[in-house]
Amino acid sequence: MASNMSFGEMLEMVDIMKRADYDVKKAKIMVKVVKSLHRNFxxxxxxxxxxxxxxxxxxxxxxxxxxxxxxxxxxx
Structure with missing residues (x-):
C-alpha cells in the first residue's frame, strides 16, 4: 500500500518532469523520477x-x- 507523497517528493517529481519535458518523453523520464525519489527520500x-x-x-x-x-x- 502506497503512502501519501510528501511535499518534498512532489517538488522533486515536478522539477524532474518539467526540466525533462515529461509530456513529450515519458518513458525514460519516469525511470529518473523513480530512482531520484528512492535515492533522496x-x-x-x-x-x-x-x-x-x-x-x-x-x-x-x-x-x-x-x-x-x-x-x-x-x-x-
Missing amino acids: GVRRSKDQLRKRWSDLKLREHEQYRKIRRVLQKSK
Missing part, C-alpha cells in the same frame, strides 16, 4: 502511481501545482 513509488500523481497535480490540484512551481522558480 528512501521511498519506492511505482511508475503508475507517479503518473497518476502528476496528472492529479496538473488537472485537479492547481493550487498545489502552482505552489510547487513557485518554490522551484525561487530555487533557480
Whole structure:
C-alpha cells in the first residue's frame, strides 16, 4: 500500500518532469523520477502511481501545482 507523497517528493517529481519535458518523453523520464525519489527520500513509488500523481497535480490540484512551481522558480 502506497503512502501519501510528501511535499518534498512532489517538488522533486515536478522539477524532474518539467526540466525533462515529461509530456513529450515519458518513458525514460519516469525511470529518473523513480530512482531520484528512492535515492533522496528512501521511498519506492511505482511508475503508475507517479503518473497518476502528476496528472492529479496538473488537472485537479492547481493550487498545489502552482505552489510547487513557485518554490522551484525561487530555487533557480
